[in-house]
Amino acid sequence: MEEKVPGGKLARLSIKTDGSPRVVLSGDFFIYPEEGIFIIEDVLSGLGGWEPLEEIETALMGAVNNNGIELVGLDVYVIARLYKGAMHVESNRA
């Protein structure tokens, strides 16, 4: 799944299923500090995929705010939509 953030950057999200399912976020955005991406991926990897979009956004917003993460060219709404889309593809594949 990929999405271009208006006025921002391109983000991609995939679910790696070799072993326990793991979310991988990639793209040409900026995350400060850089380790913030692992926190975001861990939050998403800990979800079930059935949660409503608003709940995913809230979880991401909490992680970003609590860990002093700054997203530049990317936002939690795009990440949440990409995650929902990727989980939808995965559930259809299963």
Added chain:
Amino acid sequence: MWRVIGLNAYPGVENMAIDEAVSELVAGGRSPPTIRFYRWSPGAVTIGCFQCINDEVDLDACRRLGVDFVRRRTGGGAVYHDPIGEVTYCVITPESYFSKDIRESYREICSYIISGLAKLGISAAFRPINDVIVDNRKISGSAQMRRHGVLTQHGTILYGLDRKTMFSVLKPSKLKLSDKPVDSFEAGVTCVKELCGVSIEQLYDALLHGFTDGKEWQFGTLTENELALAKDAAWKYDSYEWNFSR
């Protein structure tokens, strides 16, 4: 007092390792705020630290064309660094020298590029978040990181364009064009040579002025400590684990 390290060419792995080494020593107060200019030999593709290399780079084309590839520790997008077609800069300084606001600090540092290009008669503008454009076409891109109180921003200024090689080794998603006023990647970039007839040395001289005007500075070289640290850091940039980490 700023140190300016003049234009030298290195392989991609070494360029990235040197930027990291200088950043670490600026953080420890053992190196001065530094502006470094460099080129790439051989040509190289760098990818942003959050990018998946297989999504962004045609690795077979790189191998065929003798183009190196390396992951940066800064975010941003994939870049083809032509060995004769660009000047790269890196500003490494305590964070306090620039705005706390990351977007604003991109604007501040990119203003040096705009000012350098103006000395060549090129009217360029900042395009947020991290680009410099001429007539809506990109001529420069930058990427910044902040760590241990140090701001490191590196970026390229295109002198000549080898579009064929650039778009053989890069695989940009068409989605990236969706908010750009051009209909192809080839049309979305320009370079100094297409805009005026100066040499790359004249571009470097103009950029040197753009980056240093109003600053106290002197030319310097990499210290023994920086070279030793860069040698240690190079293994990471040369490793499969780093370059294929996502």
